[in-house]
Amino acid sequence: MNPANSEAVLRRLSHYARCLGLAVADGIDTVTSEYLAGPCGTTSASVRKDLSIFGEFGKRGSGYPARDLLREIREVLGITETPPLVLIGAGRVGRAIAEGGIPGGGYTVEAVFDTDRELTGLPAGGLIVRHTDELAGMEGGLEDRIGIIAVTPGRAQEAADILVGFGCRSILCLNMEPVSVPEDVTLRRTEMATELDLLTHAMNSRR
Amino acid sequence: MNPANSEAVLRRLSHYARCLGLAVADGIDTVTSEYLAGPCGTTSASVRKDLSIFGEFGKRGSGYPARDLLREIREVLGITETPPLVLIGAGRVGRAIAEGGIPGGGYTVEAVFDTDRELTGLPAGGLIVRHTDELAGMEGGLEDRIGIIAVTPGRAQEAADILVGFGCRSILCLNMEPVSVPEDVTLRRTEMATELDLLTHAMNSRR
């Protein structure tokens, strides 16, 4: 596969973007591949190769113009405008996200839903929790929105089915259990438990 | 590097373990490589190769004994007993974790700390938030514990420094900003914002 669509590259671009955002905010206007490599957990060679896939953005001898490079990367990732987030689950985790947002990510939570009628009507951040039946009322459907699953353990599949049923094609699952979706739906997850397992393994193998 | 220490393999083992846990709970006692592959997002060949690195656990013609295989994998990962979690940050996310735990992961939060004296003394799950100064009082130090950073955006580095100062060598950072730690400390992160970027990219490149 063409390297421009490789997950490893795109993931690093996302890191570079974050790092560049901070640099720009700090008034830095030129960065080197070395500068980006450290905080992003990679090497300068890798940074240069990643960027060279999409064009020649640097100036030899000095580095990359931070602001321009950031714009280019955002363009490549398609995050110049970010899709709205639709949260499923108004429990502890769901509310924490509704209230706190995704700090620094540039994403905003547009609506919060739950299957539990006990929770509908309650506030969550600046929003009111709605029942999942009301997903039908979302202007424009869910096709151009990202669904986030943060429900009671064991009910993630149900939430995914609801999202898919209402046309959602991009899902981030915060629950840990396996979830299956149709071929044409992208499902990603944050793997907190797996990260802990990897940390535990590293801890044990230090001696 | 020896494949037994490759992150890709260990990450998949963690997935297999989760899947096997559910299978065992459902009373299933033999699983095939095919059975594990689907939910874990990989192929049967990969499952077999992964497992064969550590021994011959299967029976040809039938499959793997679920319970035994689970035990073996837990052994390899070193998660037969999981290290206690020490939370830094008693804000929304920190409290959500203190209250809800890590569902299904087999990890327990032992204590919650914050640098903010306004928060110390308040309840978080079944625990009381303590000031980070009191980390010194943790029996046995932080060496055999995992520190979890869930603090106000922009203060993750401070939290990491505190943890490392008290002897912590394994850190899971939930904040998004870059954090640097000494060479001998393992730092991992959950990358919610990056996952969203990857979902956005996939969404845009569908057409």
Added chain:
DNA sequence: GCGTGTGAACCTCTTCACAGCG
């Protein structure tokens, strides 16, 4: 027959090293 275990082929990703340009 069925599913594991595994060498070999294949492919992707990373690192090296240096030419090229500001």
Added chain:
DNA sequence: CGCTGTGAAGAGGTTCACACGC
């Protein structure tokens, strides 16, 4: 002189295909 851009080399990971044993 410094740092980018990049072919070439190297390492690592994945897939194939089939022999083996239950």
